[in-house]
Amino acid sequence: MRKYANKSRLASSLHKSAVNTLVGLTVLGCGILSMQFQSNGKNWRVLGLNHIAIATNDVTKGSDLFRDVFHMKTSETKPQTEHGVNTVFVDANNTKVELLDPIGGPKSPIWAYLQKNTNGGIHHICLDVDDIYAAIDDLKSHGIRLLSDSPKTGAHGKDVIFLHPKDCNGVLIELQQK
Amino acid sequence: MRKYANKSRLASSLHKSAVNTLVGLTVLGCGILSMQFQSNGKNWRVLGLNHIAIATNDVTKGSDLFRDVFHMKTSETKPQTEHGVNTVFVDANNTKVELLDPIGGPKSPIWAYLQKNTNGGIHHICLDVDDIYAAIDDLKSHGIRLLSDSPKTGAHGKDVIFLHPKDCNGVLIELQQK
Structure with a gap:
């Protein structure tokens, strides 16, 4: 796990403070100084939807729908014990569907969701961002x-x-x- | 509304029957006939994720999050009275987020969902397909x-x-x- 307040984080923050204040100082051909300022809190961007995560009771059975009925490409089942889930990825061309089922019973992060939604359902969506640390500061x-x-x-x-x-x-x- | 069993539909079905039986008949340079068959039920494809639809109690307030906090491009609010919803679209680069709020009270198709999910949530996902009629036959x-x-x-x-x-x-x- 990356430590939030590590050196690279501090360096990034210092750099961003400078960037936020004055992002460009250009001497134009006519000799006039052109200064471009960038407002605080907009120094990160959403790049796209990485995946939609669907919680199921059984990823193998869940992936049958996408592979055999929808004719989409599906990955092998991958146990991710440290995250408490099995995963299968489905290629949707412009993004992915991530199928999840629980490992470890009530300790799994999707266990409670499946207790409430017994047929499964969309657990979360994941957005790619260009700077997660800038995003965190801004969101806070x-x-x-x-x-x-x-x-x-x-x-x-x-x-x-x-x-x-x-x-x-x-x-x-x-x-x-990203 | 397009009538399911209209002329173009019938023409499409007849064409597809032929396609399903024999999709290619090629005389190769060496004189051997090459025949490519395509199995029934695979003559449609998912082209991508068109959008994720999020039901909210207020699309204007809901879109504030995406525009002001996530810095994403959002459309104007568009009432779609015949569909019982107001919509706002959010550009996620590779796909869209569609925000919905109900018009017409209990008659709105998202009313029951919002009664159960009072904070809102993901109502549905939409996949683009190349042939919705072939998809319907196959899914059935x-x-x-x-x-x-x-x-x-x-x-x-x-x-x-x-x-x-x-x-x-x-x-x-x-x-x-599509």
Whole structure:
């Protein structure tokens, strides 16, 4: 897991402070100084939808629908014991569907969801971002609650953080560093 | 609304029957006949995720999150009275988020969902397909229940049909003709 307040984080923050104040200082051909300022809090971007995560009781059975009925490409089942889920990925061309089933019973992060939604359903969506640390600072400044203090290493080996669904139209949103 | 068993539909079916039987008959340079057969039920494809639809109590407030906090491009609010919803679209680069709020009280198709999910949440996902009529035939042959007998004209002016969530891992899936 990457430590939130590590050296690279501090360096990134210092750099961003400078960037936020004055992002460009250019001497034009006519000799007039051109200065481009960038407002605080907009120094990160959503790059796209990485995946939709569907919680199921059985990913193998769940993936049959996508492979055999929808004729979509599906991955092998991959146990991700450290994350408490089995995963299958479905290629939707412009994005992915991630099927999940629980490992470890009540300890699995999708266990409670499946107790409430016994047929399964959409558990969360994941958005790629270009700078997860800038996003965290910005989201905090807007009062968006995060489900952890700092990013964790997700199922794809990248930094991820989850946002509180009550602050996001009832949707559990995962941000992932691209 | 497009009539399911109209002329173009019949023409399409006849053409597809032929296609399913023998899709290619080629005389190769060496004089050997090459025949390519395509199995029935695979003559349609999912082209991508068109959108994720999020039901909210207020699309204007809901879109604030995406525009002001996530810095994503959002459309104007568009009342779609005939569909019982207001819509706002959010550009996610590789796909769209469609925000919905109800028009017409209990008659709105998202009313019951919002009664159960008072903070809002993901109502459905929409997949683009290349041939919605071929998809319908194929899905029926696999025992997937549809929420209407034939496609209807959706909010985008294209043919759409919804699949029963209990046959789709608990997820309400809309298919849309590309």
